[in-house]
Amino acid sequence: MANATEDMIRVTLPDGRELEMRRGATPREVAERIGPGLAKAALAAKADGQIVDLGRPLEHDVRLEIITERSPEALDLLRHSAAHILATAVREVRPEAKIGFGPPIEHGFYYDFEVAEPFTPEELEEIEARMKEVVRCNDPFERRVVTVEEARELFADDPLKLERLEEFGEDEVISVYRNGPFLDLCRGPHLPTTGYLKHFKLLSTAGAYWRGDERRQMLQRIYGTAWFTEKDLKEYLERLEEARRRDHRRLGKELGIFSVHQEAGAGLVHWHPNGGIIRHTIEEFLKRTLLEHGYDLVYTPHVASEELYEISGHLATFSENMFPPMEMEDERFRLKPMNCPNHIMIFKSETRSYRDLPIRYSELGTCYRYERSGVLHGMMRVRGFTQDDAHIFCTREQIGEEFDKLLDLVDYMMVTFGYEYHAFLSTRPEKALGDPAVYDAATEELRKVLERRGLEYQIDEGGGAFYGPKLDIMLVDALGREWQGPTLQLDFNLPERFELEYTGADNRAHRPVMIHRTLLGSMERFIGGLIEHYAGAFPVWLAPEQVRVLPITDAVRDDAATFVAEMKKAGLRARLDDRSETLGYRIRDAETHKIPYMAVIGEREAEAGTVAVRRRGAGRKQDVVSRAEFIERVRREMETRALT
Secondary structure (H helix, E strand, O other): OOOOOHHHHEEEEOOOOOOOEEEEHHHHHHHHHOOHHHHHOOOOEEOOOOEEEOOOOOOOOOEEEEOOOOOOOOHHHHHHHHHHHHHHHHHOOOOOEEEOOOEEEOOEEEEEOOOOOOOHHHHHHHHHHHHHHHHHHEOOOEEEEEHHHHHHHHHHOHHHHHHOOOOOOOOOOEEEEEEEEEEEEEEOOOOEEEEEEEEEEEEEEEEEEHHOOOOOEEEEEEEEEEEEOOHHHHHHHHHHHHHHHHHHHHHHOOOOEEEOOOOOOOEEEEEOOOHHHHHHHHHHHHHHHHOOOOOOEEEOOOEEEEHHHHHHHHHHHHHHOOOOEEOOOOOOEOOOOOOOHHHHHHOOOOOOOOHHHHEEEEEEEEEEEOOOOOHHHHHOOOOOEEEEEEEEEEEEEHHHHHHHHHHHHHHHHHHOOEEEEEEEEOOOOOEEEEOOHHHHHHHHHHHHHHHHHHEEEEEEEOOEOOOOOOEEEEEEEOOOOOEEEEEEEEEHHHHHHOOOOEEOOOOOOOOEEEEEEEOOOEEEHHHHHHHOOOOOOOOOOOOOOOOOEEEHHHHHHHHHHHHHHHHHOOOEEEEEEEOOOOHHHHHHHHOOOOOOEEEEHHHHHHHEEEEEEEEOOOOOOOOOEEEEHHHHHHHHHHHOOOOO
């Protein structure tokens, strides 16, 4: 007879307490042992760091944490289960639907289906209603481990699942989950029952290639969101609606900022006059700032020989993101996907001394990358973009000081444009090049810079590039969303590949370190983000039209036109609206186009040399000031780059 202790296991709780449980006990039983309140709140468990169902047997000593709604993992668990409930409902509405993947994602979930016809809005409503019925059934999510042969039999009528099965390794555990009539190939885990899903909403449908491969069939993807409380769901839907209102694609068209034309090429942005002014203003501000901070402005060609990218290694590692080669006089050229190899050529054109370093090259360089059509998105994901790019060549001893200066610039830029931000420090990956000690020493130098400045940051373990550690700056916009912002990246690889050298104080040749950095990223993505951040209502210094002058009658038109000319001479961007429409109509039009100031001129203003000023969003409120005072007010806002 086996010893009784062999049938028991030790369960260590997060607070260090230990419970003795029978072998095969479940996390649900552990929660019940701890207390009825926890048992009621339990959703799943974390066993030795792995999330498991409440019903999973525990076969050995384990560190166990019960997951509740308050746990960071809870929302993913909820949304993964919501995806299965969605698939259950789809199978009832479209029994012939083949099942793809259904993962949780940030703020929600989706599931891919192979169907003969796309889902209609009416079907989406029907599917959501069916999901509510599935929830009311309160069916348990039941896990079962099966063999490959059993799985093939279970999914014999679903080729998408059969294809996935072929990718499983020999030793891989294959599990399936059932809730009511629906069976899915899934690793789990899930909520205890379908009834735990209370607050959800289906949002949209879209096409999606199977496995993300545009050579494969097009599936239909249904997106949804799920939350633990009605309040959270309502707040998210309100944020979503606000995001739609701020969508840069809609506002970009309405405000005459940009357009993309299929006949001219997907992913290629056309800047309209208003967009051109915004971009010009930002670029001129950026160039002046960089010159003040010791940068040299350079310009490089839009194409280069393939030889350049063979040396850099981009042809071997990045070619799928490059446009195809162009052949000319037995030489192959490529549209440039990045600026760094060209800047290296400029560095190599002269003999360099340690006294010359650091050297800082900056370029607003237009690059071209092949992005799949399915990921193109307005100004945010494009095929042609102008990069705010710079490369700094320095000694290893100068790394800390240069990063300190770079973070000064980052802070100045982000504050100027009204963004909050935080940083990620990405450390050495397994396949890093060169001496690990050098890589780690550089990482520690960056860490010291961040800590000395008191800048909030998180560690991205192993997330550094193979050629060096990096700092990623995440911007937080007006809706609390995070966007990729400035990137500061150390590179020990390209200086080696291109055999870059400088003469040191010892009169010997040394290898410089290269720092890649962007402050704004691409002009397309940055301005697209600004449109959404400001909801198109740009501060005065960025607004393409700063003042719209509105004469009340034809009698004061000439006076109003003279005032417009006066403002333009003072460097302001002003326009006369002398249409025959009513004053109220023209004011509403100016508000619609988010003009910061409306300057109304009637007979009294014409006689007194004044102007009645209305501020965007201030309703009927206006103040009458002298024209010189008004011009000075706007100029002051421009010069200080005031945000309000």
